[in-house]
Amino acid sequence: MGEAERGESAPRLRISFWCSNGHETQPSFASDAQVPDTWDCPRCGFPAGQDQDSPPDPPRTEPYKTHLAYVRERRSDADGEAILAEALAKLRGEI
Numbered sequence: 001m002g003e004a005e006r007g008e009s010a011p012r013l014r015i016s017f018w019c020s021n022g023h024e025t026q027p028s029f030a031s032d033a034q035v036p037d038t039w040d041c042p043r044c045g046f047p048a049g050q051d052q053d054s055p056p057d058p059p060r061t062e063p064y065k066t067h068l069a070y071v072r073e074r075r076s077d078a079d080g081e082a083i084l085a086e087a088l089a090k091l092r093g094e095i
Contacts, residue, residue: 010030010031011030011031012028012029012030012031013028013029013030013031013035014026014027014028015027015028015029015035015050016050016052017038017039017041017048017049017050018048018049018050018051018052018055019041019043019044019046019047019048019055019056019058020046020055020056020057020058021041021043021044021046023041023043023044023048024052025039025041025042025043025048027039035050037049037050038056046058046059047059
Protein backbone atom coordinates (compact mmCIF):
# COMPACT_ATOMS: atom_id res chain seq x y z
CA MET A 1 0.00 0.00 0.00
CA GLY A 2 2.31 2.73 1.20
CA GLU A 3 1.79 6.41 1.24
CA ALA A 4 1.51 8.44 -1.96
CA GLU A 5 4.49 10.64 -2.64
CA ARG A 6 3.96 14.29 -2.02
CA GLY A 7 5.50 17.09 -3.99
CA GLU A 8 8.02 16.77 -6.76
CA SER A 9 10.57 14.00 -6.74
CA ALA A 10 14.25 14.71 -7.22
CA PRO A 11 15.55 14.43 -10.79
CA ARG A 12 16.77 10.89 -11.44
CA LEU A 13 19.00 9.04 -13.90
CA ARG A 14 18.53 5.41 -14.89
CA ILE A 15 21.91 3.80 -15.57
CA SER A 16 22.26 0.37 -17.22
CA PHE A 17 24.65 -2.18 -15.74
CA TRP A 18 25.47 -5.60 -17.30
CA CYS A 19 26.93 -8.66 -15.59
CA SER A 20 28.98 -11.45 -17.20
CA ASN A 21 25.79 -13.55 -17.56
CA GLY A 22 24.25 -10.87 -19.79
CA HIS A 23 21.70 -9.67 -17.24
CA GLU A 24 20.85 -5.99 -17.39
CA THR A 25 19.78 -3.97 -14.38
CA GLN A 26 18.79 -0.30 -14.39
CA PRO A 27 18.93 1.26 -10.94
CA SER A 28 18.00 4.90 -10.66
CA PHE A 29 20.27 7.48 -9.08
CA ALA A 30 19.76 11.10 -8.14
CA SER A 31 21.08 13.28 -10.94
CA ASP A 32 23.69 14.83 -8.65
CA ALA A 33 24.81 11.52 -7.07
CA GLN A 34 28.08 9.82 -7.90
CA VAL A 35 27.37 6.67 -9.96
CA PRO A 36 29.42 3.62 -8.84
CA ASP A 37 31.65 1.75 -11.29
CA THR A 38 30.07 -1.62 -10.46
CA TRP A 39 26.67 -2.76 -9.23
CA ASP A 40 25.64 -6.18 -7.91
CA CYS A 41 23.35 -8.02 -10.32
CA PRO A 42 20.04 -8.72 -8.54
CA ARG A 43 19.50 -11.94 -10.56
CA CYS A 44 22.83 -13.76 -10.12
CA GLY A 45 24.81 -11.65 -7.64
CA PHE A 46 27.81 -11.17 -9.95
CA PRO A 47 29.32 -7.70 -10.30
CA ALA A 48 27.90 -5.67 -13.18
CA GLY A 49 29.52 -2.79 -15.07
CA GLN A 50 28.33 -0.07 -17.41
CA ASP A 51 30.12 -1.49 -20.48
CA GLN A 52 27.91 -4.14 -22.04
CA ASP A 53 30.72 -5.53 -24.23
CA SER A 54 33.16 -6.13 -21.38
CA PRO A 55 31.39 -6.67 -18.04
CA PRO A 56 33.47 -7.32 -14.91
CA ASP A 57 34.70 -10.86 -14.37
CA PRO A 58 32.82 -12.94 -11.78
CA PRO A 59 34.63 -13.38 -8.48
CA ARG A 60 36.93 -16.38 -8.26
CA THR A 61 35.98 -18.70 -5.42
CA GLU A 62 38.49 -21.00 -3.80
CA PRO A 63 37.37 -24.60 -3.35
CA TYR A 64 36.88 -25.89 0.19
CA LYS A 65 40.09 -27.15 1.76
CA THR A 66 40.29 -29.68 4.55
CA HIS A 67 42.49 -29.22 7.58
CA LEU A 68 44.88 -31.79 6.14
CA ALA A 69 45.23 -29.76 2.93
CA TYR A 70 46.23 -26.68 4.92
CA VAL A 71 48.75 -28.72 6.94
CA ARG A 72 50.26 -30.11 3.74
CA GLU A 73 50.72 -26.56 2.45
CA ARG A 74 52.64 -25.56 5.57
CA ARG A 75 54.73 -28.71 6.13
CA SER A 76 56.99 -30.77 3.90
CA ASP A 77 57.05 -34.57 3.94
CA ALA A 78 60.29 -34.47 5.92
CA ASP A 79 58.66 -32.24 8.57
CA GLY A 80 55.75 -34.67 8.79
CA GLU A 81 58.05 -37.64 9.24
CA ALA A 82 59.95 -35.84 12.02
CA ILE A 83 56.73 -34.93 13.86
CA LEU A 84 55.42 -38.47 13.50
CA ALA A 85 58.70 -39.95 14.81
CA GLU A 86 58.59 -37.60 17.82
CA ALA A 87 54.97 -38.48 18.59
CA LEU A 88 55.69 -42.21 18.37
CA ALA A 89 58.71 -41.81 20.63
CA LYS A 90 56.53 -40.08 23.23
CA LEU A 91 53.96 -42.87 23.06
CA ARG A 92 56.64 -45.50 23.50
CA GLY A 93 58.04 -43.65 26.50
CA GLU A 94 61.38 -42.98 24.88
CA ILE A 95 61.18 -39.24 25.49
